Amino acid sequence: MLQQVIEALRKHEGVHDWCARHVDKRSTQYYVIGKHPESRRVVTSERVVVTVMNDHAPAAGGSELVRGEADVTVLPSDLLRLADKLSQAVFMARLTDNPRYGLPGLSRYPVVELADSEMQKRPQDVAERLVGQLTQSLAAEKNVRLSSAEVFVEESHVHTQNSRGVDGHQVGTNLLFDWVLLAAGDADEMESHVAFERRRAADLDVPALAQRYAAHARDALAAGTPRTGTFPVVVSDEALDELVVSEGNSPLTLRSSAQLKYQQISPWEVGQSIFTQTPSGDAFTLYANALLPFGTRSGSLDGEGLPGQRLPIVENGVLTRFWATQRYAEYLGVPPTGEFGNLELPAGTHSFASLLEGQGPLYHIVAFSAMSPDPLTGDFVGEIRLGYELNKGQVRPIRGGSIGGNLFDVLVAARWSRETAFLGDYAGPRAVRFPQVTVAGA
Amino acid sequence: MDLQEIPPELSGPSVNLPALVSDMERRVPYAAALLCRNGGLQVQVRDREQSVTEIAPRQGLVLSAWNGAYFEEMASSDLSREHMFGLARRFMGAVQPRLRGAVRPRLRGAVRPRLCGAVRPVASDGGIDPGQAQRTHYATACVEDPTTLSAKEKLDLCLDLQARARKLNPRIVNVQVRYMETLESKAFVNRVRQLSQNVLRLRLSVMVFVSDGQQLQYDWLGKDATGGLEAVRLNDDDLRRVCESAVAMLSAKKVPPGMYDVICCPDVSGVIAHEAFGHGVELDIFLKDRARSEQYLGKPIASPLVDILDDPSYPGGHGTYFFDDEGQLSSPTYIIRHGVFERGLSDLYSAHSLRVPRSANGRRESFERKVYVRMSNTFFGRGKTPVSEMIESVERGVYLEHSSSGMEDPKGWGMQVTSQYGVEILNGKLTGRRFAPIGITGYVPDILQSVLAVGDDFKLSGGTCGKGHKEWVPVSSGGPHLKLKARLG
Numbered sequence: 001m002l003q004q005v006i007e008a009l010r011k012h013e014g015v016h017d018w019c020a021r022h023v024d025k026r027s028t029q030y031y032v033i034g035k036h037p038e039s040r041r042v043v044t045s046e047r048v049v050v051t052v053m054n055d056h057a058p059a060a061g062g063s064e065l066v067r068g069e070a071d072v073t074v075l076p077s078d079l080l081r082l083a084d085k086l087s088q089a090v091f092m093a094r095l096t097d098n099p100r101y102g103l104p105g106l107s108r109y110p111v112v113e114l115a116d117s118e119m120q121k122r123p124q125d126v127a128e129r130l131v132g133q134l135t136q137s138l139a140a141e142k143n144v145r146l147s148s149a150e151v152f153v154e155e156s157h158v159h160t161q162n163s164r165g166v167d168g169h170q171v172g173t174n175l176l177f178d179w180v181l182l183a184a185g186d187a188d189e190m191e192s193h194v195a196f197e198r199r200r201a202a203d204l205d206v207p208a209l210a211q212r213y214a215a216h217a218r219d220a221l222a223a224g225t226p227r228t229g230t231f232p233v234v235v236s237d238e239a240l241d242e243l244v245v246s247e248g249n250s251p252l253t254l255r256s257s258a259q260l261k262y263q264q265i266s267p268w269e270v271g272q273s274i275f276t277q278t279p280s281g282d283a284f285t286l287y288a289n290a291l292l293p294f295g296t297r298s299g300s301l302d303g304e305g306l307p308g309q310r311l312p313i314v315e316n317g318v319l320t321r322f323w324a325t326q327r328y329a330e331y332l333g334v335p336p337t338g339e340f341g342n343l344e345l346p347a348g349t350h351s352f353a354s355l356l357e358g359q360g361p362l363y364h365i366v367a368f369s370a371m372s373p374d375p376l377t378g379d380f381v382g383e384i385r386l387g388y389e390l391n392k393g394q395v396r397p398i399r400g401g402s403i404g405g406n407l408f409d410v411l412v413a414a415r416w417s418r419e420t421a422f423l424g425d426y427a428g429p430r431a432v433r434f435p436q437v438t439v440a441g442a
Numbered sequence: 443m444d445l446q447e448i449p450p451e452l453s454g455p456s457v458n459l460p461a462l463v464s465d466m467e468r469r470v471p472y473a474a475a476l477l478c479r480n481g482g483l484q485v486q487v488r489d490r491e492q493s494v495t496e497i498a499p500r501q502g503l504v505l506s507a508w509n510g511a512y513f514e515e516m517a518s519s520d521l522s523r524e525h526m527f528g529l530a531r532r533f534m535g536a537v538q539p540r541l542r543g544a545v546r547p548r549l550r551g552a553v554r555p556r557l558c559g560a561v562r563p564v565a566s567d568g569g570i571d572p573g574q575a576q577r578t579h580y581a582t583a584c585v586e587d588p589t590t591l592s593a594k595e596k597l598d599l600c601l602d603l604q605a606r607a608r609k610l611n612p613r614i615v616n617v618q619v620r621y622m623e624t625l626e627s628k629a630f631v632n633r634v635r636q637l638s639q640n641v642l643r644l645r646l647s648v649m650v651f652v653s654d655g656q657q658l659q660y661d662w663l664g665k666d667a668t669g670g671l672e673a674v675r676l677n678d679d680d681l682r683r684v685c686e687s688a689v690a691m692l693s694a695k696k697v698p699p700g701m702y703d704v705i706c707c708p709d710v711s712g713v714i715a716h717e718a719f720g721h722g723v724e725l726d727i728f729l730k731d732r733a734r735s736e737q738y739l740g741k742p743i744a745s746p747l748v749d750i751l752d753d754p755s756y757p758g759g760h761g762t763y764f765f766d767d768e769g770q771l772s773s774p775t776y777i778i779r780h781g782v783f784e785r786g787l788s789d790l791y792s793a794h795s796l797r798v799p800r801s802a803n804g805r806r807e808s809f810e811r812k813v814y815v816r817m818s819n820t821f822f823g824r825g826k827t828p829v830s831e832m833i834e835s836v837e838r839g840v841y842l843e844h845s846s847s848g849m850e851d852p853k854g855w856g857m858q859v860t861s862q863y864g865v866e867i868l869n870g871k872l873t874g875r876r877f878a879p880i881g882i883t884g885y886v887p888d889i890l891q892s893v894l895a896v897g898d899d900f901k902l903s904g905g906t907c908g909k910g911h912k913e914w915v916p917v918s919s920g921g922p923h924l925k926l927k928a929r930l931g
Contacts, residue, residue: 027810033730037512038791042536043810045502045519073481073498076520077451088496095597096492148730178910182731182853191732191853195911220854228699228931247911263488264615265651267658276656369858370849374879376651376658381881381931383849383858400856402881402931404696440699440881440931 002159005048005074008082009163014090016067017053017103019162019304022046027154028123032131034146040124048074051304052086054093055100068096101327104336106165107307109300113293114172115155116200123153126201130177137210138181144214147180147191166305173199174296181210183217190220192367192386194238197424199294216366216386223397226363226389226441233403233439234355234364236431241423242371243380243407245343248297248425251378251407252286253340256313258324262331265376268319274408279317281413281435282348286314288323289427290341296424297342306338317412345428348416355417355433360391363439365403378407401441410434443589445581445640448627451501452477455521456638459631462505462530467633469534472508472570474632476767477521478809482624482643483593487600489608489616494593497624502809505533506768508570510540513791517809570794573769575634580764582642584670588623589642591671596621603676607648610685613692615658618649624916630769639764643667643916645904646674648681650688659691661844661862666904666918668762687863694863694878699931703839705832705867705923708901710882712919713845713859715750716820716907718886719743720919721850723777723786724803724815729795734855734886738783744890749823750778752787754802759819760904761917767813768804775801778890789815807913814909822921825896832895832925834870840930841865841872842880845903855886864930881931889928897923 002022009018024046031038051071058066070092072085119126131149138146154174161167178195192213196204235243244250255274260266268274274284290308292298299308304326312320322334329336356364364387371382381404389396413436416429447453459475466473481499486492503526504517516533518525588596600619607617622645629638647664663684667673706714721727722735735743744750753774754763765771768790776784788796789804792815805816833841844862851857863878902920 029812031812038729039513039515039812041515041517041812043502043517045810047498047519049498069493070495071498072496075451075499075501076525077455077501077522092494092496092593095494095594098491098493147732176912178912180730180732189731189853193910263491265658267653369851369856370847372847376660379879381860381879383851383856383881383883385851385854385856399854400883400885401929402699402858402883404699404879404881404931438696438699438931440883440929 001046001076001079002048002161004079005050005082006161008086009050012083012086012090014054014094015052015086016055017163019051019103019160021049021303022159023049024157025154027152028127030124030127030131030151032149035135038148046076050074050089052089052093054090056094058097060097065100066097067100068093068098099331101330103162103164104166104305104326106167109168109307110291112291112298112300112308114170114199114298116173116202119153119173119175119201120155123155127151127153130201130204130206133206134179134210137207138214141211141214143184144217145182147182149179150176152176160301160303160305162305168301168305170300175199175201177204181213181217183214183221185221188221190217192216192220197296199296203294203422219397220386220399223386223399226384226387226398226401226439227361228441229439230436231439232358232362232433232435233437234362234431234433236364236366237421238423239365239368239371240432241426242368243373245426246372249372249375250343251373251375253343254375256319256322258322258328258332258334261322262328270319270321272319273317274314274319275317275412277409277412279412282416283316284314284411284414285312285316285346287311287344288313288337288340289344290338292342292344292427295342295427297340299341302339306336308341309337311337342425342427345416347418347420348429349418350415352417352419352431355415355431356390360389362390363398364388364390373407380405380407401439404438404440410437445589445642446579448579448629448638448640449479449625451521452479452627452629455503455523455526456629458523458526459629460636462526463631463633465530466505466507466534470507470509470537470539472572474506474630474769476504476506476809477629478502478504479627480624480808482622483596485593485596485600485621486618487604488618492597494597497622500808500810503529504809505530507533507537509537515812570790572632572634577636580639582640582668584642586671588644588671603648603681606678607650607681607685610682611652611689613652613654613689614650614685615653616651620647628767630765630767632769635769637765637769641668641763643760644669644671644674646676648676648684650685652688652692654692657692659688661688661691666760667758668760669758673758690876691863691878694876697840697864697877697880697930700929701927702930703836703925704928704930705836705839705841705925707841707843708899708920708922709903710842710845710859710861711822711921711924712820712903713848714857714889715822715921716817716917716919717848717850717859718857718889719750719777720752720817720820722852722855722886725786725788725792725796725798726815727852728786729792733852735783735786735852741783742781743783743887744778744781745893746781747825747896748778748781748890748893749776750820751776751823752803752817752820754818756819756902759902759918761818763818766802766804767806770800770802770804772802787815787817789813805915807915811913814913816909816915817907817917819902819918821902821919822896822924824898824900824922826898827895829897829899829923832897832923833867833872835895835925836867837869839867840877840880841867842882846879856883857886857889858883882928883931884929889926892927893924895925899923
């Protein structure tokens with residue numbers, strides 16, 4: 001299918017540059033309620049995503065050519081009217097006037113581990129085995145049972161080619177394991193709900209995770225409301241991933257992008273501190289890492305054919321470079337780096353246990369209802385789904401209320417744990433301590 | 443494009459659906475087939491950047507089979523006749539029909555007596571009710587049909603809005619205008635029904651970025667609908683309002699945390715309805731024992747002033763459709779009436795398993811995903827109190843504007859809604875002092891019971907809704923202004 005599309009692109013009038021990405025995917029999905037299957041699904045899909053560039057005179061007049069681009073998706077049933085699809089793309093690309101830019105050329109692509117061979121060969125077995133491990137682990141957990149679980153085991157083949165010689169192929173697997181546990185109290189039940197995304201089944205220690213989340217469900221039964229005020233706050237594990245990665249929409253990722261710099265939306269400058277306050281915590285260093293083995297945002301090459309890299313973005317609080325796709329790299333005159341990839345932070349120097357020390361009150365948050373800092377300003381507010389108040393040696397579970405602040409204002413004073421975690425799209429310290437965060441509670 | 447016909451990409455394959463269903467029902471007691479295609483056009487204009495591009499179409503066939511205990515599905519993007527029948531053959535080769543009721547989830551005692559009786563139960567013990575025979579095509583009604591305009595005209599519309607907004611204030615550093623036009627086409631067939639629909643969704647939004655040299659802030663304004671361009675046009679007043687609001691964000695402070703009297707604009711009211719009592723009454727979570735609302739069925743849960751409805755048939759709503767992904771025709775559902783929890787929302791599986799009447803809330807993100815119980819247009823019913831009177835009645839509080847996100851907690855019944863900003867109310871007047879952003883949290887019954895007044899206005903705002911952190915579908919939420927008590931932080 002890809003070669004048919006490429007042949008048509010080469011011949012089509014008005015196509016001055018192009019990129020074509022063939023995506024072939026198979027998804028095996030298994031849904032369970034309690035001990036029984038709720039549904040089983042198998043989905044196959046195939047498409048070619050085509051980006052067409054057209055150079056033309058600007059609508060406003062002038063002699064310097066401008067460039068427009070447009071995407072169209074070619075599905076198997078579109079092959080009979082492929083010329084029409086490409087004409088539609090050229091028509092749309094001709095409408096828009098942007099400063100000209102190029103495409104990446106052929107590169108050597110690094111080898112990155114992206115696929116779990118067992119997930120490729122026996123997806124249904126993997127899905128059932130994971131649910132079995134979870135059920136078995138919960139059998140040892142007092143007063144806790146499985147409400148529901150969903151497992152998606154996916155394999156994708158992506159082949160990217162462009163008009164400048166890029167030709168790269170990668171095969172990856174993806175695993176989604178979403179579960180809800182219920183803990184029963186004397187007169188009540190509470191739940192803990194979590195979803196894990198990985199590329200490899202072995203990266204989920206199901207018995208350990210089941211134990212941890214069973215404890216969360218039980219603790220939620222006894223949880224009270226936090227106090228109102230400003231307190232030290234520790235955030236760990238999946239809650240930390242939500243706070244700093246935010247499913248790829250982290251202000252750390254967006255502010256360091258050449259695209260937002262070009263759009264005059266990122267205030268950051270290379271060589272300057274990313275903080276407006278004087279750092280008082282651990283030195284803050286950040287890597288954009290597309291080479292992390294089995295990282296969910298890893299890749300030998302990105303969507304337009306740039307090779308994956310591991311790049312220091314922030315070193316000791318200072319922005320070292322913008323990450324850039326080809327277009328915005330050319331606009332800003334910086335090297336193209338490819339897409340951001342996974343967010344990596346170096347291990348800290350403090351033990352997790354020491355981050356929880358102090359007279360208190362201190363709040364340790366293990367789950368938010370939803371935490372996504374504003375991608376541009378960094379402001380955040382998140383309801384506490386479950387946490388613990390540590391006060392004079394006493395530990396009390398809490399839920400409800402919220403924490404609020406600004407991500408950069410809290411990172412500037414953060415202390416990081418030396419224990420690390422790999423959470424799919426994040427590799428780094430398992431926990432962080434912020435000395436002062438506003439808590440809205442009772 | 444003629445909305446009275448499904449697109450050619452689906453019309454050819456759709457002729458095969460009755461035969462596919464018939465073939466599958468030789469092996470299983472109930473089967474259905476759904477063809478779906480979502481796609482459209484997006485135009486975007488910012489300073490120094492323009493784009494006109496296709497919204498990537500997601501198109502495929504879903505074959506569903508009831509095996510006597512649960513639904514199994516096979517789906518594919520390949521709509522060639524040969525592949526469709528080959529898929530069905532492979533699917534039927536893999537399905538394992540089960541003994542009736544072999545592994546059905548247990549019925550919840552609290553649910554069964556209340557919900558049965560009002561409407562005929564959906565199914566007998568052994569089977570799935572295919573509904574009444576019907577063969578109909580439905581299409582969104584438009585006054586100004588955008589599909590008759592060229593992409594160039596839509597780009598010009600955005601360029602004009604961007605240019606007009608850009609010069610309204612010197613602190614503006616960029617303005618993004620985005621136009622999205624999505625056509626959601628579906629053809630559903632079971633043994634008695636052949637339904638098809640074209641639902642045209644539009645969204646036009648302006649996002650204004652401002653800076654005072656020290657900090658960057660922004661605000662946005664958007665209109666959305668199922669319908670024609672007449673429903674989403676933005677005027678100069680709209681542009682001036684969003685620019686002034688973005689500039690005011692530069693002086694916003696953090697709200698001192700605590701309990702407040704608040705007035706929620708319709709946008710925020712709607713997200714409270716959606717998060718507090720929308721997700722919590724999706725009956726698939728009853729099957730999973732995840733719904734605390736189950737204990738309140740038929741009981742008062744909110745102030746008697748409160749009605750909450752979900753209505754996929756609401757004219758022009760962003761979440762509007764004619765039938766759901768399982769062939770159930772749209773109609774309104776009263777979830778809460780006069781403060782009493784009446785009934786939840788269902789898909790075919792939850793309705794069948796719980797022996798309750800179906801509502802048209804079985805929706806899937808695309809052919810690649812399963813059907814879940816999903817909301818459509820979810821809102822508080824209109825009240826009688828003028829908004830000015832509501833504000834005048836607040837001694838010290840906050841007017842909450844512009845929701846940006848929310849999250850459900852159906853078991854713990856916590857609720858989180860984030861408001862882009864709020865404005866202080868002192869002695870019955872808006873002071874202009876702005877707080878941003880604001881998190882609204884609380885225990886759902888406390889919030890719903892604290893409603894002291896319901897406005898005489900009404901507005902819906904569109905967006906997308908996930909189930910947990912995935913499965914995104916278009917919805918709207920809204921209603922009137924509400925006066926209530928909530929914890930802000």
